[in-house]
Amino acid sequence: MSGFFVESSHMPCAECGASVRATDRERHTCDPERRLEYRIFQMRDEVAGLDLSLGAYLETPEGKFAQWLAERERRDAG
Amino acid sequence: MADAKERVRRLFEEPWKGNWDVLDEVVAPEYVGYDSGQAEPLRGIESLRGYLKAYGDAFPDARLTVHEQVAEPGKVATRWTARGTHAGEISGIAATGKEVTVSGLTISTLSGGKVTEQWTTWDRLGMLVQLGAVPSATEA
Numbered sequence: 001m002s003g004f005f006v007e008s009s010h011m012p013c014a015e016c017g018a019s020v021r022a023t024d025r026e027r028h029t030c031d032p033e034r035r036l037e038y039r040i041f042q043m044r045d046e047v048a049g050l051d052l053s054l055g056a057y058l059e060t061p062e063g064k065f066a067q068w069l070a071e072r073e074r075r076d077a078g
Numbered sequence: 079m080a081d082a083k084e085r086v087r088r089l090f091e092e093p094w095k096g097n098w099d100v101l102d103e104v105v106a107p108e109y110v111g112y113d114s115g116q117a118e119p120l121r122g123i124e125s126l127r128g129y130l131k132a133y134g135d136a137f138p139d140a141r142l143t144v145h146e147q148v149a150e151p152g153k154v155a156t157r158w159t160a161r162g163t164h165a166g167e168i169s170g171i172a173a174t175g176k177e178v179t180v181s182g183l184t185i186s187t188l189s190g191g192k193v194t195e196q197w198t199t200w201d202r203l204g205m206l207v208q209l210g211a212v213p214s215a216t217e218a
Contacts, residue, residue: 005215008204012176019161019177019208041175 017041079149086154086186087144089193093130094142094160101127106192114199137162137178154186160200164209171209178208 010019016030017038040047057063085104092100101123111120111129120126134140140162148155159181164174182200186193206212 005213006203006207007215008201008207009181010179010204010208011214012178012208017163017174017176019179021179038175041173 079151079154081191082152082154082188083147083149085188085191086147086156086193089186090142090144090156090158090184094134094140098127098131101130104193106189106194109194109196111196112198115202133162133168136164136166136168136173138165139163152188154188156184156186158182158184168209169206169211171206171211174209176209178205180205180208 007022010021011025012018013020013028013030015038016035018028018030018034020028058067088100089104105123105126107123109121109123109126111126113120120129137160140160142158142160145157145159147157159179161177161179163177164171166173180201181204182198184196184198187195203212207214
């Protein structure tokens with residue numbers, strides 16, 4: 001069975017998501033900031049999940065104690 | 079004809095820079111827009127505005143660049159490219175964060191200084207390939 005594949009004059013870089021012309025693919029270098037933003041975007045569901053789970057943890061007795069301890073240490077250091 | 083080219087250029091470029099008022103300035107109320115990838119034409123300024131804003135929502139940093147124009151009385155042909163980051167749903171595809179570049183050709187008809195009709199063919203398949211919705215030869 002033959003496959004059907006299409007070419008495009010531009011494709012997003014797999015590492016940073018930037019649109020790269022096919023003829024420039026070999027020369028492309030990712031901008032570090034853009035690569036970081038792209039990675040974070042790919043992980044946005046995990047990041048959102050982290051916010052929720054962190055919030056839930058901070059409501060537990062252990063979490064509240066950790067906050068109290070951190071605040072005390074911050075005051076002692078200041 | 080230089081004025082017609084400039085009006086069409088502004089219609090293509092300015093909405094993506096935040097100037098949506100240019101539609102009311104340059105597009106005729108009886109506007110009809112034909113797109114090779116759409117079953118039904120766009121009719122009226124608000125239909126065009128809604129269509130463009132849907133892409134603006136999906137690609138919030140989009141910019142459209144006019145590369146060349148050819149004009150005769152009452153008509154302007156425009157070659158353009160659009161580039162933007164896929165940050166919102168489009169054609170059922172959830173945001174990918176990928177930057178997409180597509181090209182297109184549009185023939186605009188003008189009457190009384192306003193665009194009354196457009197015929198557009200643009201690389202919708204290329205957009206789908208770049209978003210990963212269609213297999214590409216480079217991934218094979």
